[in-house]
Amino acid sequence: MDFGQFLSYIGSGTVLTVGVTLIALPAGLLIGTILALLYVYGGKVAARAMNLYSTVFRGIPPVVLLFILFFAVSKGINLSAFWAGSLSLGVVSSAYQMEIVRGALLSVSGDQLMAARAVGLSRLQAIRYVVLPQAVRLAIPPWSNEAAIVIKDSSLVYALGVPEILRRAQLIGASSQRYLLAYLSAAVIYFVLVYATTRLLNLLEQKLSIPSNP
Amino acid sequence: MKKYFLLAVALVLVGAMLVGCVSESTSVLDKIQKAKKVSVGTSADYPPYEYLDDAGNKTGFDIELMAEIAKRMGVELEWVDMPFDSLVAAVAGGKLDMSISCFNFDEERDKIVDFSEAYYTTEDAFVVTSAFTGTITKPEDAANYKVGVQSGTVQDGWLTDNLVTPGLLPEANLSRYERVDQAALDLANGRIEVLMGDYVPIQALVAQNPDLQVVYHGVLSTGPINIVLPDGDAELKAEVDRIIKELQAEGFIDQLAVKYFSE
Amino acid sequence: MPKPILTIKNLTKTYGQNVIFQHLDLTVNEGDTIVIIGPSGTGKSTLLRCINLLTRPNEGQIWLDDLEITAKGTDEDQVRQHIGMVFQNFLLFNHLTALGNVKLGLTKVKHMSDEAATEKAMRELSRVGLADRADHYPGQLSGGQQQRVGIARALAMDPRVMLFDEPTSALDPELIGEVLEVMRQLALDGMTMMVVTHEMGFAREVADRIVFMEKGFIVEEGSPDEMFNHPKFDRTREFLWKITELYGKKEKDAE
Numbered sequence: 001m002d003f004g005q006f007l008s009y010i011g012s013g014t015v016l017t018v019g020v021t022l023i024a025l026p027a028g029l030l031i032g033t034i035l036a037l038l039y040v041y042g043g044k045v046a047a048r049a050m051n052l053y054s055t056v057f058r059g060i061p062p063v064v065l066l067f068i069l070f071f072a073v074s075k076g077i078n079l080s081a082f083w084a085g086s087l088s089l090g091v092v093s094s095a096y097q098m099e100i101v102r103g104a105l106l107s108v109s110g111d112q113l114m115a116a117r118a119v120g121l122s123r124l125q126a127i128r129y130v131v132l133p134q135a136v137r138l139a140i141p142p143w144s145n146e147a148a149i150v151i152k153d154s155s156l157v158y159a160l161g162v163p164e165i166l167r168r169a170q171l172i173g174a175s176s177q178r179y180l181l182a183y184l185s186a187a188v189i190y191f192v193l194v195y196a197t198t199r200l201l202n203l204l205e206q207k208l209s210i211p212s213n214p
Numbered sequence: 215m216k217k218y219f220l221l222a223v224a225l226v227l228v229g230a231m232l233v234g235c236v237s238e239s240t241s242v243l244d245k246i247q248k249a250k251k252v253s254v255g256t257s258a259d260y261p262p263y264e265y266l267d268d269a270g271n272k273t274g275f276d277i278e279l280m281a282e283i284a285k286r287m288g289v290e291l292e293w294v295d296m297p298f299d300s301l302v303a304a305v306a307g308g309k310l311d312m313s314i315s316c317f318n319f320d321e322e323r324d325k326i327v328d329f330s331e332a333y334y335t336t337e338d339a340f341v342v343t344s345a346f347t348g349t350i351t352k353p354e355d356a357a358n359y360k361v362g363v364q365s366g367t368v369q370d371g372w373l374t375d376n377l378v379t380p381g382l383l384p385e386a387n388l389s390r391y392e393r394v395d396q397a398a399l400d401l402a403n404g405r406i407e408v409l410m411g412d413y414v415p416i417q418a419l420v421a422q423n424p425d426l427q428v429v430y431h432g433v434l435s436t437g438p439i440n441i442v443l444p445d446g447d448a449e450l451k452a453e454v455d456r457i458i459k460e461l462q463a464e465g466f467i468d469q470l471a472v473k474y475f476s477e
Numbered sequence: 478m479p480k481p482i483l484t485i486k487n488l489t490k491t492y493g494q495n496v497i498f499q500h501l502d503l504t505v506n507e508g509d510t511i512v513i514i515g516p517s518g519t520g521k522s523t524l525l526r527c528i529n530l531l532t533r534p535n536e537g538q539i540w541l542d543d544l545e546i547t548a549k550g551t552d553e554d555q556v557r558q559h560i561g562m563v564f565q566n567f568l569l570f571n572h573l574t575a576l577g578n579v580k581l582g583l584t585k586v587k588h589m590s591d592e593a594a595t596e597k598a599m600r601e602l603s604r605v606g607l608a609d610r611a612d613h614y615p616g617q618l619s620g621g622q623q624q625r626v627g628i629a630r631a632l633a634m635d636p637r638v639m640l641f642d643e644p645t646s647a648l649d650p651e652l653i654g655e656v657l658e659v660m661r662q663l664a665l666d667g668m669t670m671m672v673v674t675h676e677m678g679f680a681r682e683v684a685d686r687i688v689f690m691e692k693g694f695i696v697e698e699g700s701p702d703e704m705f706n707h708p709k710f711d712r713t714r715e716f717l718w719k720i721t722e723l724y725g726k727k728e729k730d731a732e
Contacts, residue, residue: 009270067300067303070307070309071303071304071306071307071309072307081309111564111566111568112568112570112571114531114568115562115564115568115569115570116570116581117531117553117554117557118529118531118557118562118564118631119557119558119581119582119586119630119631119634120554120555120557120558120582120586120634121554121581121582121585121586122554125585125586129581129585130570130572130581133572134570134571134572137572158297159296159297159299159300160296160300161255161294161295161296161297161300161304163295167295167297170259170297171258171259171265171266171295172266173259174258174259174260174261174265174266175258175259175261175265175266175267175268177365177366210571210572210614210616211614211616211617212614212615212616212617213616213617
């Protein structure tokens with residue numbers, strides 16, 4: 001078997017890697033954004049609860065949460081390895097994404113919120129039409145970083161037997177006894193995925209940037 | 215990964231306590247027979263027990279054995295590939311009906327799952343030709359000679375870990391072969407003095423070649439291997455054990471060993 | 478008898494142990510331009526924010542026309558759209574064009590159609606002389622232009638009263654004139670205004686009344702003539718002399 005065959009065997013796991021990422025990342029964004037809004041605007045009790053959430057889930061290695069959800073929590077529920085893995089990664093990512101969105105909200109908030117309220121917008125309207133659109137732009141660079149992390153972390157679902165890129169590299173490495181070639185192939189695929197994602201988000205950031213004179 | 219395995223085991227224990235004894239009365243055997251399907255986990259990265267062939271299909275000693283067990287249970291076999299470290303937790307967590315992946319009995323694992331009777335005991339053997347003048351009374355004595363082994367096998371692992379790494383056997387004196395018969399050829403030619411391999415196929419080799427003789431055999435690398443079963447499920451264990459004994463009596467397992475441990 | 482638009486009675490604001498101002502009484506009549514002067518940290522800006530309900534006073538009442546806006550259960554959002562606010566740092570919405578800034582309150586608060594809002598917003602931008610900058614973002618405008626957009630944004634809501642919180646303090650001297658000119662025109666048009674500023678030229682020329690605040694109290698109030706030429710208190714005279722000296726010099730430097 002040559003490098004091309006390795007690439008194509010391992011590469012056929014890309015669908016799963018991308019699938020896991022496409023579930024985990026938006027799930028994390030949705031949860032993270034809601035929690036960040038609660039954190040920043042929800043009052044003291046909510047802020048404390050969100051702080052706890054963030055501390056707990058950022059303190060647990062993703063693979064441990066994966067095991068908990070798949071082997072322990074879902075004993076009764078029929079959760080497939082793919083979904084258990086994707087959702088656990090989404091929950092872990094939500095804690096990080098919450099911090100990203102929260103940071104962006106805080107750096108927009110304050111004065112902009114006040115100016116919006118002064119015009120007569122309600123708090124919710126001010127957040128929706130003034131704070132969030134600006135926060136989103138600020139959040140893209142750190143979010144792009146998080147997207148790269150989730151793509152790489154998606155390899156963890158191999159521990160549940162999802163035959164994504166890393167697991168396929170292990171299998172073909174074992175049967176051919178050419179581990180280096182197998183893992184190199186996996187590395188190439190991961191790199192291409194992460195690079196393409198980062199570039200894409202970079203373009204988005206440029207497209208959304210607010211014009212200003214230097 | 216070892217660390218995470220233990221963590222997973224601990225978590226599964228906690229999880230099991232939380233969930234409590236949810237309908238423990240029904241045996242997994244009933245479930246298997248009702249669904250006409252048994253879900254078996256393996257980590258297909260451990261030749262010759264379980265690995266992928268060139269077409270990407272699972273094959274190996276365990277794989278073929280399990281296929282026969284499923285056939286005799288009268289159910290369809292569904293393979294689930296999982297990393298070795300996750301297999302025990304998956305059986306304990308009810309994600310799999312059983313796992314076969316060259317498992318040794320282990321007290322820690324026994325706390326959360328059961329083990330079938332050993333379906334095979336990997337005994338290792340050292341074989342020499344009649345021209346051999348040295349002595350091998352204990353396995354470490356092999357370090358004094360030129361040794362041959364099949365590459366990537368458990369015997370290869372034992373030699374590497376116990377003789378080469380501690381510096382007893384110079385790396386240059388260990389020859390690794392793709393197949394056992396190639397090693398046997400070099401043994402006959404005198405390029406190596408001792409050949410280490412699985413006892414069952416070695417016996418087959420000796421039977422064909424009267425010039426060869428076994429100077430030592432015993433459990434070194436692997437020992438007895440068992441199927442991992444759900445904890446406390448006596449009915450399933452009885453059924454699996456019954457079939458294993460049947461297959462041992464018929465010589466089916468020894469034939470598999472010859473097929474997979476010498477080619 | 479002139480009709481009061483804003484009536485402030487016994488207003489007190491504290492932050493913890495810090496008393497910002499206490500027992501303030503002030504009435505603003507329709508069409509009046511009130512200029513509030515005084516050293517920094519005397520609670521002038523806080524007073525404006527209390528009127529706009531951006532912060533809550535600890536004691537006292539404020540009426541907007543006949544409505545007590547400090548009463549419990551007042552719909553703050555409802556009140557604020559009748560009170561225009563112009564900030565020292567402009568505080569334009571950075572992600573919206575000049576037009577977008579002026580339109581936002583019209584479409585979201587007044588629920589005007591996009592078309593009507595655009596038309597109204599363009600009228601307000603013309604009023605501050607910036608119709609040709611409608612599609613510029615704040616980052617593409619000078620400070621003076623940004624502040625004029627800020628004024629247009631507040632005007633678009635057709636407020637009963639406009640509050641100006643040091644509207645020219647953050648501007649380079651050469652940009653102050655264009656903003657003051659817009660404000661002068663507004664006063665001439667009969668807009669009711671409360672202006673916190675250090676621009677004594679503006680105060681002298683445009684104000685109907687000048688209020689001098691110090692250390693949380695209103696020291697003195699009166700017409701520009703009274704305040705500049707016959708102040709009752711030495712403190713007023715001293716402050717006016719100092720501030721005219723300081724800012725007069727700045728204005729000269731700029732020329």
